[in-house]
Amino acid sequence: MNQRSPDKDPPILRFKCTSCGKCCSDPQTFVNLTFRDILNLQKGLKVPTNELLQYIGFYTYNVEEEKDLMEKMVYSPIITEKGKAFVGILRQEGSKCVFLNDENRCTIYHFRPKICRSFPFTYKIIDGDKGSAAKLDVIYTKKGLEYCPGKTSKSPIIKRKKILNLITENLAEISADHNLIQSWNKLAENKKITPKASNYIFGIIEMDNQLKLPDLKDDRARKSKKNSYFNRKKSRKFRRNTGIF
Numbered sequence: 001m002n003q004r005s006p007d008k009d010p011p012i013l014r015f016k017c018t019s020c021g022k023c024c025s026d027p028q029t030f031v032n033l034t035f036r037d038i039l040n041l042q043k044g045l046k047v048p049t050n051e052l053l054q055y056i057g058f059y060t061y062n063v064e065e066e067k068d069l070m071e072k073m074v075y076s077p078i079i080t081e082k083g084k085a086f087v088g089i090l091r092q093e094g095s096k097c098v099f100l101n102d103e104n105r106c107t108i109y110h111f112r113p114k115i116c117r118s119f120p121f122t123y124k125i126i127d128g129d130k131g132s133a134a135k136l137d138v139i140y141t142k143k144g145l146e147y148c149p150g151k152t153s154k155s156p157i158i159k160r161k162k163i164l165n166l167i168t169e170n171l172a173e174i175s176a177d178h179n180l181i182q183s184w185n186k187l188a189e190n191k192k193i194t195p196k197a198s199n200y201i202f203g204i205i206e207m208d209n210q211l212k213l214p215d216l217k218d219d220r221a222r223k224s225k226k227n228s229y230f231n232r233k234k235s236r237k238f239r240r241n242t243g244i245f
């Protein structure tokens with residue numbers, strides 16, 4: 001990430017989602033899940049872990065062929081029975097997120113992952129080094145600039161501070177997630193655990209008792225469950241036909 005002098009007058013940020021569904025069906029993107037996202041998903045959907053697993057994909061990759069891409073990833077992969085894999089929301093045919101319904105609406109809107117909440121924005125470092133002391137600014141993501149139709153000159157102005165807070169929270173969450181993954185991977189490397197991907201998810205749910213993450217109180221989250229868009233048959237077929245398991 002390049003550093004630059006702080007902008008005296010940073011450009012105004014504008015955005016209003018038009019529900020075009022492009023970001024939720026982008027074949028070049030998958031939605032990473034931190035352990036907090038996984039817990040929120042489970043609390044929002046109110047499903048047992050076995051069922052929760054049906055919405056989660058483990059994305060393997062080719063270490064050599066995708067080296068450049070991997071260097072840019074801010075999330076960390078876990079060791080699984082099929083090699084290293086990123087944990088994310090399952091995509092189905094047409095690369096659609098399993099939670100995107102036919103009207104291009106997110107059916108888990110009120111407990112969607114943090115990464116979805118900050119799109120089409122990201123950050124850049126404007127002062128200091130990488131890490132908690134760095135001063136950040138909000139910018140549009142490359143993909144947001146490429147295809148998001150929600151950022152026209154007539155779209156509502158977005159408060160920088162609000163997005164910055166969200167991004168700062170995201171970064172802290174990714175860092176905690178990285179630590180957890182490092183522990184998991186170390187145990188797997190030392191053959192102290194059987195690194196089954198599903199066990200990683202079961203472990204997170206068990207760990208929740210110690211973390212005491214507050215329950216979702218939002219009634220809208222419960223309503224979202226009724227609209228949950230998921231086709232088990234299609235999902236199984238998609239998993240079989242791709243590198244996702």
Ligand code: SF4
Pocket residue numbers: 016017018019020021022023024119120147148149150
């Ligand atoms: S690409 Fe932009 S407008 Fe379309 S769904 Fe995503 S955030 Fe909304």
Ligand code: SF4
Pocket residue numbers: 023024031089097098099100101105106107108109112113116
């Ligand atoms: S969780 Fe919701 S916002 Fe995120 S990619 Fe899926 S449908 Fe889109």
